[in-house]
Amino acid sequence: MARSLIGGLVDADMAAGSISVSDPGTGVCEALHSDFGIHHAGSNGELLAGCDLVVMAVKPQQMKTVVSELAGQFQNKLLVSIAAGVLSNDLLAWTKQPDTAIVRCMPNTPALLKCGATGLFANHYVTEQQRQQAESVLAAVGDAAWVDSESQLDAITALSGSGPAYFFLLIESMIDAAQQMNLPKDLATRFAIQTALGAANMAQSSNLEPAQLRENVTSPAGTTEAALNSFSAANLSKIVQHAMQAAEHRAVELGIELGDKANG
Template identity: 50%
Template sequence: MSHSRIAFIGAGNMAASLIGGLRAQGLPADAIRASDPGAEQRARIAAEHGIQVFESNAEAIQGADVVVLAVKPQVMKTVCQALAPNLSGNPLIVSIAAGITCASLENWLGAPRPIVRCMPNTPALLREGVSGLYANGEVSAAQKTLAEQLLSAVGLALWLEEEALIDAVTAVSGSGPAYFFLLIEAMTAAGEKLGLPRDTAARLTLQTALGAARMAVASDVDAAELRRRVTSPAGTTEAAIKTFQAGGFEALVQQALDAAAKRSAELAEQLGQ
């Protein structure tokens, strides 16, 4: 990665997080370029990270070994079709746009190209994200390493054997932060109804969520075992867990993730046209 030149097409929040992560890992500023239609965003990225910025996508990708497509899915077709005549050599294309398949990207770019499609999530903004990555058949081993290093700059990067599994990644981790936020909302509201001041209920809930996540990440046993260890027979935790389960908690979670995965597949079909 230290000798690679990376161009970002789009310099929004996720691109900015990746750039910040790369710079923190020691990639020099002159190895990174970015383009964005917004003058204010270009100025902000240049000031924060010391990189070259461009209004023109074609200028940004000159000499790039890696081109990161970080634009909204709705404009990806237009952006790729305009980029196609300006792509020299055989740079790795990394797409972080939800719902755009490798086949659609190849079609819009006009030729088979090495493409890695990935699904990061919003905690990447704090470099605590997780991404599912899929490489098409044109990607070399060295390019796979580049893509993994790129996404590892903002968290955990996990490879997928099948592109269709991106929909499952979207359901589990891409959309996942919102599920935890919903639980945090609900627990805070419940604590308030039990008589706690809202601020106290919120702080108790947030710190509990953080502590539980850290315990699960650091543990050598799975979440089910951790749950059993804190659930005393006939105790308070068991009373709550039984109530969750009586309400069909596990089945509801499965239904929710199924719905998210189905919608991800539908969007891919719509956006790929």
């Protein structure tokens, strides 16, 4: 994700020299410096001292260690976390500064192609200027939008964070069904993906609601209606609702678990 963010920012004409990176694996930093011309900081402390916004692109289980090592050094800094499940109050506690400005983000994997969807939440100490800074960073890899409460990031997780997997599953199922209808796998794969891409582009570019676009494709007593009736009989809408509720519930659990383990 760090590589995607850096690439997006450079493509958006941010000066490469204004971006610094630090990583225990020197090979990672050297590759990023070679590819984008960014600065390679010698340590996390050196990086933090020279910036006003720091993106913590580390695994959730590593977050407490990384932030705690920098405790007391976040004065006038904006901490942006893209670690799933790590709550802003836990981050605040680990900084050892009661007024640290923190933005917590929930991106998704299409950000790797600059087609991401990222939800952002800011704690009370984030200024308007800092909000704009954080949004510009995440907008470099796709769409970015603010939520009013941190709990809404759990819903964002269920919608867009986990959402790509739902579409991959549908594509996979369509490929399998087409193969059972004697289409070769390569053609089934190609057309299933193209159909998903085309439908997404139509939904994004049209002023019509998805429901209306669906109705426009559906002729009375036609093939699409037959398929949709089968989906309805299987209660597809309720299945999707239950699946997303399960994802949201697990997101809540992860926030509790990660905080308990780190603070225990």
